[in-house]
Amino acid sequence: MPEELHVLCKGFLFDLDGTLVDSLPAVERAWCNWADRFGIAHDEVLNFIHGKQAITSLRHFMAGHSEDEIAAEFTRLESIEASDTTGIVALPGAVALLNHLNESAIPWAIVTSGSMPVARARHKAAGLPLPEVFVTAEQVTRGKPEPDAYLLGAKLLGLAPEDCTVVEDASAGILSGLAAGCHVISVSAPENSPRLDEVDFVLQNLTEITVTRQPDGQAHVLRNT
CATH class of the missing domain: 1.10.150 (DNA polymerase; domain 1)
Incomplete structure (x- = not known):
């Protein structure tokens, strides 16, 4: 991993299951x-x-x-x-972080491998804020680990992939984010995930980062130490 404990970006692309939602x-x-x-x-x-x-x-x-x-x-x-949404809840830090991004006018999207009916049901069950962009399986031909979903998420936010930070828990999603050319933060990813040494942060949950909007509109992502 890079030694610096911060990332600068213009928007976020969040996976859903295992990243924002415990499903x-x-x-x-x-x-x-x-x-x-x-x-x-x-x-x-x-x-x-x-x-x-x-x-x-x-x-x-x-x-x-x-x-x-x-x-x-x-x-x-x-x-x-x-x-079946029994037991589905938001993961630690997810709701607070998304609300903070909304309050700070920092763009974010959900980019999931789930289909629209499944993703919408789990998003609602977890009580998450609504994203500006919601990319589901129906919108891409090639799913993760191919980069298509994250490239589409960045495009729909009006951002270049390199200006986005992908937040992911799954090996396939980490590979997808890296292939798209995005910054990547892993959350509770398997320790044997390929290319895990290339992500910006390796976190256990989303409470471990703080995001601050800079005067130029960029998001400063700081890892809490």
């Missing part, structure tokens, strides 16, 4: 039930899915099945995940 129990319930239907070990599924679009995971595990069969499983899984 892990709901995610694992849905995918473990799906794994049981197909006779796949829970760990095999759970070790693959995080940070990726559901359709990507389904294609991975349903190799040899038709696209119609995969699409049917996606629709079924999406319905389950959009309706």
